[in-house]
Amino acid sequence: VLLAIGRDACTRNIGLQTIGVKINEKNGKVPVNDEEQTNVPYVYAIGDILDGKLELTPVAIQAGRLLAQRLYGGSSRKCDYVNVPTTVFTPLEYGSCGYPEEKAIEEYGNQNLEVYHTLFWPLEWTVPGRDNNTCYAKIICNKQDNNRVIGLHVLGPNAGEITQGFAAAIKCGLTKELLDETIGIHPTCAEVFTTMNITKASGQDITQKGC
Numbered sequence: 001v002l003l004a005i006g007r008d009a010c011t012r013n014i015g016l017q018t019i020g021v022k023i024n025e026k027n028g029k030v031p032v033n034d035e036e037q038t039n040v041p042y043v044y045a046i047g048d049i050l051d052g053k054l055e056l057t058p059v060a061i062q063a064g065r066l067l068a069q070r071l072y073g074g075s076s077r078k079c080d081y082v083n084v085p086t087t088v089f090t091p092l093e094y095g096s097c098g099y100p101e102e103k104a105i106e107e108y109g110n111q112n113l114e115v116y117h118t119l120f121w122p123l124e125w126t127v128p129g130r131d132n133n134t135c136y137a138k139i140i141c142n143k144q145d146n147n148r149v150i151g152l153h154v155l156g157p158n159a160g161e162i163t164q165g166f167a168a169a170i171k172c173g174l175t176k177e178l179l180d181e182t183i184g185i186h187p188t189c190a191e192v193f194t195t196m197n198i199t200k201a202s203g204q205d206i207t208q209k210g211c
Helices: 057-072 101-108 159-171 176-181 190-194
Strands: 086-088 094-098 113-120 135-142 148-155
Touching (some): 148 159, 159 190
Antiparallel strands (some): 086 094, 113 135
């Protein structure tokens, strides 16, 4: 059973209407610009109440830290709400960073993207003989920007640990060429990102016949 509990934005009874701060009437969340500023210039909002942003504690902490630095420390750095690594800690973990494929297509156009993907078989699954075509990995590359990786997705053991490491590389401008040039650690699940060569557009079979 997957228990997915949502959050309510408790913003309707704290006096925002008195000073004219707009909220999304459907969900109570607060629209802001890219500096977390509401429609009232001296009022800022961070965290889970932001309309259209991620409901993740580390995101709120980072956004708050950067906001304080901009307001009082002379900084100009803004929070990156796109390249955020996150994981669903189901028994078989799912991790992602960057754009989902659908959002990437909407943002960049399908013709400007190349998607590489594969199924893979973790070493620890070989002894008990578990299905070798359950785990999945995918990267989304922007062809117009040197095949820069704009989305990374993995379904498999320790997906959170894998995603956290690749998130730093994505922030540094990771490209498909750099992944291909990276020597993988064998036999790890993360190694699969250094050996991808099948694109979704090719329609080639991605099932695995062995380890």
